Every structure is written in structure tokens, then in C-alpha cells.
Amino acid sequence: MTIDWGWIADHVDDMWSTTVEHLILTVIAVTVGLVLSLVLAIVALRWRRSYAPITWVTGVLYTIPSLALFTFLVPVFGLSLLTAEVALVSYTLLILIRNIVAGVNGVPAHVIEASRGMGMTDRRIFLGVQLPLALPAIIAGVRIAAVTTIGLVTLTVLVGQGGYGVFILRGIRRQFLTEALVGTVLSVLMAVAVDVVLIVVEQWATPWSRRRAAS
Amino acid sequence: MGEAMIRLEAVTKQYDGTTSPAVAGLTLDVPEGEIAVLVGPSGCGKTTTLKMINRLIEPTAGHIVVAGRRVGDMEAHELRRGIGYVIQQIGLFPHRTIAENIATVPKLLGWPRARIEERVDELIEVVHLEAELRDRYPAELSGGQRQRVGVARALAADPPVMLMDEPFGAVDPIIRSALQGQFLELQREVNKTVVLVTHDIDEAIRLGDKVAILNVGGVLEQYGPPADVLREPANEFVAEFLGRDRGLKRLGLIPIHAVDLEPGPSLAPAATPEEARQVMARHGVDWIAVVDGTRLLGWAPDTALVGAATLGDVALRPFRTVISHDASLKEALDAVISSRSLAAAVLDGDVFLGMLTAETIGREIVQ
Amino acid sequence: MGDAVEPAEGGVVIDFLGEVAGWFADPANWTGNRGVPNLLLAHVSLSAVAVAAAALISLPSAIYLGHVRRGGFLAVSLVNIGRALPSFGIVGVMYPVTLAFALTRSPLGYWATLIAMILLAMPPMFVNAYTAIRDVDPALTEAARGMGMREGQVVRRLELPLGLPLIMAGIRSAAVAVVATVTLGAWVGYGTLGTYIFVGFAQGDEVLIFAGGLLVAMLAVVTELGLGWVERRTDQTHHGRRRQGARPLAISDEVVATRP
Numbered sequence: 001m002t003i004d005w006g007w008i009a010d011h012v013d014d015m016w017s018t019t020v021e022h023l024i025l026t027v028i029a030v031t032v033g034l035v036l037s038l039v040l041a042i043v044a045l046r047w048r049r050s051y052a053p054i055t056w057v058t059g060v061l062y063t064i065p066s067l068a069l070f071t072f073l074v075p076v077f078g079l080s081l082l083t084a085e086v087a088l089v090s091y092t093l094l095i096l097i098r099n100i101v102a103g104v105n106g107v108p109a110h111v112i113e114a115s116r117g118m119g120m121t122d123r124r125i126f127l128g129v130q131l132p133l134a135l136p137a138i139i140a141g142v143r144i145a146a147v148t149t150i151g152l153v154t155l156t157v158l159v160g161q162g163g164y165g166v167f168i169l170r171g172i173r174r175q176f177l178t179e180a181l182v183g184t185v186l187s188v189l190m191a192v193a194v195d196v197v198l199i200v201v202e203q204w205a206t207p208w209s210r211r212r213a214a215s
Numbered sequence: 216m217g218e219a220m221i222r223l224e225a226v227t228k229q230y231d232g233t234t235s236p237a238v239a240g241l242t243l244d245v246p247e248g249e250i251a252v253l254v255g256p257s258g259c260g261k262t263t264t265l266k267m268i269n270r271l272i273e274p275t276a277g278h279i280v281v282a283g284r285r286v287g288d289m290e291a292h293e294l295r296r297g298i299g300y301v302i303q304q305i306g307l308f309p310h311r312t313i314a315e316n317i318a319t320v321p322k323l324l325g326w327p328r329a330r331i332e333e334r335v336d337e338l339i340e341v342v343h344l345e346a347e348l349r350d351r352y353p354a355e356l357s358g359g360q361r362q363r364v365g366v367a368r369a370l371a372a373d374p375p376v377m378l379m380d381e382p383f384g385a386v387d388p389i390i391r392s393a394l395q396g397q398f399l400e401l402q403r404e405v406n407k408t409v410v411l412v413t414h415d416i417d418e419a420i421r422l423g424d425k426v427a428i429l430n431v432g433g434v435l436e437q438y439g440p441p442a443d444v445l446r447e448p449a450n451e452f453v454a455e456f457l458g459r460d461r462g463l464k465r466l467g468l469i470p471i472h473a474v475d476l477e478p479g480p481s482l483a484p485a486a487t488p489e490e491a492r493q494v495m496a497r498h499g500v501d502w503i504a505v506v507d508g509t510r511l512l513g514w515a516p517d518t519a520l521v522g523a524a525t526l527g528d529v530a531l532r533p534f535r536t537v538i539s540h541d542a543s544l545k546e547a548l549d550a551v552i553s554s555r556s557l558a559a560a561v562l563d564g565d566v567f568l569g570m571l572t573a574e575t576i577g578r579e580i581v582q
Numbered sequence: 583m584g585d586a587v588e589p590a591e592g593g594v595v596i597d598f599l600g601e602v603a604g605w606f607a608d609p610a611n612w613t614g615n616r617g618v619p620n621l622l623l624a625h626v627s628l629s630a631v632a633v634a635a636a637a638l639i640s641l642p643s644a645i646y647l648g649h650v651r652r653g654g655f656l657a658v659s660l661v662n663i664g665r666a667l668p669s670f671g672i673v674g675v676m677y678p679v680t681l682a683f684a685l686t687r688s689p690l691g692y693w694a695t696l697i698a699m700i701l702l703a704m705p706p707m708f709v710n711a712y713t714a715i716r717d718v719d720p721a722l723t724e725a726a727r728g729m730g731m732r733e734g735q736v737v738r739r740l741e742l743p744l745g746l747p748l749i750m751a752g753i754r755s756a757a758v759a760v761v762a763t764v765t766l767g768a769w770v771g772y773g774t775l776g777t778y779i780f781v782g783f784a785q786g787d788e789v790l791i792f793a794g795g796l797l798v799a800m801l802a803v804v805t806e807l808g809l810g811w812v813e814r815r816t817d818q819t820h821h822g823r824r825r826q827g828a829r830p831l832a833i834s835d836e837v838v839a840t841r842p
Contacts, residue, residue: 063806064799065762071779071795075598075788114306116271117378118320118368119295132310144665151668158783168674172769177678184671191666208310208352 004178021162025153030146033092041100058094066152070159079160092145099141103134139202150191219244220408226277228263237263238433250409252423260433261412265378269298299369299377303384305361307353313364314349320372338367359390379411428453442468462580467545476569481506484527488520511567537562547571601789625774629760632699640708648715649737657712664705669763672698677770691772703756710752714745746816754809761805765798
């Protein structure tokens with residue numbers, strides 16, 4: 001039971017194109033998820049009572065296994081990108097909404113009071129004060145959403161999509177360890193790489209968070 | 216003396232579901248260029264009143280007029296951009312530099328970039344902040360520095376009116392006293408109309424041109440210059456609130472240089488012990504101070520005068536209880552009662568101006 | 583991936599759901615090897631074994647490390663890596679691996695799935711248990727030691743009871759993830775509720791696919807709610823964890839909390 005390095009060398013091109021597929025699937029899911037979550041988070045922040053139902057629904061979507069979601073969507077959308085993306089996006093909503101809301105709520109009350117006292121409009125306060133200060137929490141949520149999505153994208157092969165799941169499925173079918181391993185390892189590598197990139201993005205976007213008072 | 220820059224007319228605030236109002240029919244004028252301090256026990260509605268001026272809280276009844284316009288008639292955001300607002304925790308934007316923080320309202324008002332930069336640098340100097348802090352973030356500053364940035368930020372658009380809610384509350388007492396002094400100096404320069412809320416009666420007395428003593432429910436018990444309020448409290452509540460050391464607080468308001476000083480039991484070095492004994496007897500003390508021109512040389516007890524030809528021959532002891540002429544009578548009294556001689560010498564630098572005793576100080580209170 | 587599955591048209595939805603209901607009503611689907619009870623049992627039993635094994639492996643070390651307040655970095659790394667591992671990939675890799683060490687007495691694919699599930703379940707359990715023990719108010723542990731409790735007693739009598747809700751939250755999170763992923767066992771030959779989905783895709787049978795998905799979804803939700811109920815019962819401080827709004831489907835805090 002050894003690794004067939006020859007096979008790997010032969011399939012580098014394959015791996016590149018699969019990587020692109022996998023990345024595209026991920027980016028679509030996380031981007032759509034983030035946009036939807038921002039909208040829902042704003043709703044939840046504006047109308048406090050809506051937070052519980054919103055969390056409830058997205059919580060159900062989170063609990064239902066992606067495979068099961070696929071099975072609900074296939075009769076409607078077939079083996080399509082839409083099926084895959086709807087399921088992937090559903091999984092990200094809960095974590096992103098919770099983090100956005102927690103981040104915005106975490107902005108100190110006296111900063112908000114001072115903002116209002118200076119005559120800033122609510123919209124200005126949200127865009128200029130609350131969102132920027134909520135960025136660490138939001139990006140933390142995006143990191144988690146991205147990493148889990150990358151793992152879930154491997155399943156989309158079952159509904160006719162590409163990505164590293166292709167290698168894994170073929171590896172299972174042919175009982176070929178190398179191929180299944182390649183699919184798995186590439187997925188992990190992409191997850192780690194994306195995580196690191198997002199950490200860097202956070203550092204770049206929040207220059208104030210690292211400075212502390214000189215003694 | 217200006218006419219009223221801020222006018223509160225029967226301002227009332229009652230929250231839903233409460234039986235009594237937080238503020239009940241408060242009427243009060245703040246003349247232009249003055250600092251009016253709202254002070255009182257908790258629940259007296261002082262902060263509520265302050266926040267009704269810039270409409271962070273809307274009154275249930277009554278009107279507030281600022282610079283001739285009813286605040287209710289203006290757009291809230293517009294109103295607030297014309298009023299400086301300083302709160303206890305300051306509320307600096309953690310994600311903006313000091314310069315950006317200060318520039319907030321001017322930017323909201325659409326000032327040209329160059330003018331904003333100039334103004335920021337100007338203000339940093341005015342509040343005595345080190346210029347290098349300009350591009351730092353609030354997390355890098357100390358509490359006292361942040362407080363000064365808060366004041367600079369409130370002054371940025373040069374508003375005629377400032378509202379301050381316990382602005383010096385979040386720093387320790389030593390820094391607080393320094394900040395209060397700096398604020399008074401600043402006010403001499405900028406001459407804003409200020410409404411300041413505090414729970415500290417001493418701060419109110421020190422800072423206020425007028426002090427408003429509020430009782431629970433926003434009831435105005437007394438409103439007037441601190442010296443007047445201290446001298447004649449309107450009722451029992453005010454007297455209690457001012458504290459038992461009301462008289463001492465009044466002394467704190469009177470600077471020494473406002474008082475006529477007597478030379479006290481002092482003579483030139485050329486004087487004889489005989490003359491000294493006469494002076495001592497007249498003042499009813501057992502010691503004599505020796506003054507050469509305007510220099511205080513020291514003092515000697517009468518027992519040390521035996522056998523000396525003139526006072527200049529006597530071994531003098533240094534006069535310990537001395538006080539600067541720009542201190543207050545309260546500090547003078549404190550010096551006096553901690554000295555053996557029960558007298559304090561008043562100096563302006565090295566120049567001897569005269570002496571104060573408990574008796575001479577006491578006479579000031581009665582007037 | 584088998585024959586193409588055609589998307590259903592709008593007006594046919596009711597008919598389709600009727601067919602699904604029909605499938606559930608058919609007694610043939612409730613008997614035999616491919617019957618719901620059998621597959622359900624296989625599914626649940628593997629899940630339970632995996633969760634129990636993962637708990638046995640991760641909880642003691644997590645509790646110990648949490649008590650001595652070391653290894654925080656390990657906990658965070660574990661959960662980050664755990665999150666990055668694709669469960670499909672782990673099952674897929676384990677399959678040929680376990681075939682190489684064929685344990686012939688167990689059903690095909692059982693060990694592949696089991697090992698993959700244990701790996702899946704460990705990170706959330708570990709990090710939650712670690713955090714639960716570590717975050718017990720140090721004032722309380724100090725008081726306990728001051729009263730003369732030995733270290734073991736501090737853990738048993740103070741930290742464990744207080745940390746129990748969060749530990750349960752980790753177990754719940756792990757259990758739901760396992761129950762969801764055991765479905766994949768069907769792809770490597772171990773019969774679970776996923777068999778319906780797997781076979782359904784192979785045969786192009788939409789009803790079967792949907793029924794399988796429905797069963798898995800319901801099982802996941804039941805697990806979540808059931809263990810959530812248990813978790814709430816273990817909260818001895820009666821404070822609950824206040825969040826903005828109610829949390830009937832509570833997701834463990836480890837999902838939000840971890841940052842390096």
C-alpha cells in the first residue's frame with residue numbers, strides 16, 4: 001500500500017484544473033453567503049426580534065447534512081451548479097450571521113454615543129464605525145466558513161460538479177489510495193492556504209488592533 | 216456678559232411606565248461664554264437634561280433654545296454638528312488615528328482638506344498634546360492624553376456650545392485636577408458656552424461660572440455663581456449637598472491677593488528687643504518675625520531675644536509656614552492651622568507681602 | 583455518477599412528494615437488509631461507537647490540559663486542522679488503507695468509516711472540553727484548593743460539573759457531524775441510511791434519493807435537539823448562556839471562538 005508518485009507526476013495538469021474548479025465553487029459559495037448574511041444580519045440588528053427566527057432557520061440549514069440538502073435540491077434543480085451552491089451557501093449562513101451580529105454588537109457603547117453626539121447619521125455610524133470595528137469578528141467567521149466550505153466542495157462531485165472530490169471518488173471506486181489521498185491532501189492544502197490569506201487580509205485591514213500604549 | 220446662549224424653558228422628560236418624571240419643568244438660562252455646571256445626587260436628571268440639549272434624548276415637554284433657535288426645529292444631525300460633546304469614557308474611534316478622530320466633525324461638515332489639517336494641528340497644540348501623537352491610535356495613548364483628544368475633537372468645528380458629561384471622571388484625581396486647570400485656561404482663550412455635568416461638588420465650584428443644584432426629578436433647587444450659592448444656600452437640601460465644610464469651600468474661592476494683608480508681628484533687623492516685645496504684646500504672640508526690606512529672614516521666640524542688642528544679632532529660625540500669594544484662602548487656612556505660630560507668611564516669589572492668621576482669615580467669611 | 587437525474591418540473595412537486603410518502607408507506611422498505619430499521623441501526627450504532635471512542639480518546643487529555651492551563655495552541659490547531667479535513671476525503675482515504683489491513687469479520691467499509699468518524703469527532707470535543715475546564719472562574723478553583731481539596735477533587739467536584747454544559751455542547755456538535763457524515767459509509771460499502779442516496783443516484787431514482795436525504799436530515803435534527811436537551815439539563819448554574827434571542831438549535835461556541 002504505497003503512494004504512486006508516478007501517477008501524481010502524470011496528473012499535475014489535472015490537479016491544476018481541478019484546483020481552479022474547486023476554488024471557483026468555494027468563492028461563489030462564500031461570497032454569496034457573505035452577501036446574504038450581511039443582509040440578514042442588518043435585518044437582525046435593526047429588528048431585534050427577528051434574530052431568533054433567523055438563527056433558528058439558518059441553524060436548521062446548518063444541522064441538515066449537505067448530502068441531505070443535495071437530495072432535496074436534485075429533484076428541483078438537477079445535477080447542477082445551482083444545487084451545489086444552494087447547499088454550500090446554506091451551510092455558511094449561520095456562522096456568518098452570528099459573527100457579524102456579535103461583531104457589531106461588540107462595538108463599545110460609548111463610541112456609538114460619541115458618534116451620535118457628534119451628529120453622525122445612523123448609516124454613517126454603521127458603515128464608518130460599526131462595520132470596520134466588527135471586521136475581526138466578521139473575518140473570523142469568513143475563515144471558518146471558507147475552510148468548511150472547501151471541505152464540503154469535495155462532496156459536490158456527487159451532484160455532477162468538479163473539484164477535488166473527483167479524485168476522491170475515483171480513488172474510492174478504483175480502490176486506488178494515491179488518488180483519494182491526493183484529493184484529500186489538496187483540499188487540506190487549499191483550506192490552509194485560504195486561511196492564511198484571510199489572516200493576512202485581516203491584519204492588513206485592521207492596522208489599529210495591534211498597536212498598544214507605549215509603556 | 217452675553218445674553219442667554221442656551222435657554223431651557225420648562226423642560227420635562229418622563230419615561231413611559233414611570234410614575235414620576237426624570238426631569239420636571241426645568242427652566243434655566245446659560246449666558247454666552249459661561250460655564251454652567253449641573254450638579255446633584257444620582258437620579259436628579261442632570262445627564263438627562265444635558266442630553267436633551269443635543270437631542271440624544273427628546274424632551275416630553277418644554278423647549279430648548281440654543282443660539283436663538285429651538286433645537287426641536289432643527290434637524291438632529293445638523294444640531295449636533297454645531298455642538299461639541301464630551302463624555303466620560305470619551306468614545307474615541309479605536310480604528311482611526313488621533314488626527315482622524317479630531318477631524319471627524321469638520322469632515323462631516325465638508326471642510327476642505329487643507330483647512331482640516333491646519334485645524335487639527337492647531338488643536339493638538341491648544342490642548343497641550345505632543346505633536347508626534349498625531350498619527351497614533353487611541354490604544355497607544357494614556358487616559359489623560361485620550362481625554363485631551365476628546366476635548367480637541369469636540370472643539371474641532373469651533374462650535375459655540377459645548378456639552379460635557381463627567382468629562383474628567385475616568386482619570387485619577389491628580390490628573391483630573393491638572394485637566395481641570397487646563398480646561399479653565401482653555402476656556403479663557405476660546406470662551407465657549409459650556410454646560411457641564413458632574414456629581415462632584417468641588418469640581419462644580421472650581422469650574423462653574425454658575426452652578427445649578429438639582430434635586431431628584433430634575434428639580435432646580437438653586438442656580439447662581441458658586442460664591443453666592445455657598446454663602447447663602449437656598450434651602451436645607453442645598454446646604455446638605457454642599458456639605459458641612461461649606462465655609463471652607465467658600466474660602467477656596469477667595470484668592471489671597473484679593474485680601475488686604477497686614478504685616479503681622481514683624482520688624483526690621485535694626486529693631487531692639489524692647490520694640491520687639493511691644494509688638495509681640497500688641498499682637499498677643501510670643502514670637503517675632505524679622506523682615507529686611509521685603510525679604511523674610513526668619514523668626515525668633517521672645518526667649519531668644521535676651522541679651523541681644525538688635526534683632527539682627529539673634530539666631531533666627533526659618534519661617535516654615537509660607538504660602539504663595541496666588542493660592543486660595545482655604546490653602547492659607549490649612550497652612551495656618553498646621554503651624555505652631557498659627558500664622559502664615561504670604562510671599563510673591565521672594566517678596567514678603569504680609570501675614571495671615573486664623574483670625575484675619577475668619578473675617579473674610581463673615582463679609 | 584450513474585444515469586442523469588432530470589430536474590422535476592414545477593407542477594409536479596405535489597405528485598413527487600406523494601411518491602415519497604408512498605415510499606415511506608411501503609412496508610417492503612421497512613424490512614430486510616435494505617429496510618429502514620436495519621440501515622438506521624447500522625447508521626446509529628457506528629455513530630455511537632465513533633462518538634464514544636472519540637470521547638474516550640480526547641476528553642481525558644482535554645480535561646487534564648484545561649485544568650493545568652497548557653496546550654491552548656494545540657487545541658486551537660486541532661480544531662483548525664479538523665475543520666480543514668474534508669470528511670469525504672478521510673473516508674475515501676481510509677477505505678483503501680483499511681482494505682490493506684483487511685479485518686474480514688467486520689462489514690466492508692466499517693473500519694474505514696469508523697476511523698474517519700473518530701477523527702472527525704475529536705476536534706470539537708477536545709476544544710470544547712479544554713475550554714470548559716480552563717474557563718472555570720479561577721477564583722473558584724483557588725477557593726476550592728484553599729479549602730483543602732486535592733487536584734483530582736477540584737476537577738471532579740468543581741471543574742467538571744461547571745464545565746459540563748460546554749463539554750456536552752462539544753459532544754453534541756461532534757455527534758451531529760458524525761451522524762451526518764456516516765451517510766458516506768454507503769459509498770465505501772458499509773450500509774447506512776446513505777445507501778438510499780447512493781443507490782438512488784446509481785439508479786436515477788429521485789424518490790429514493792429524496793427519502794434517503796429526508797431520513798438523514800431527520801436523524802441529524804433529532805440528534806441535535808436530543809443532545810441539546812441533555813446539554814441544557816447539565817447546566818447547574820441555571821443561568822444558561824444568554825445570547826441575543828433564543829437558541830433552540832444551539833451550535834457550540836467553538837464554532838465562533840477559535841482564533842490563533
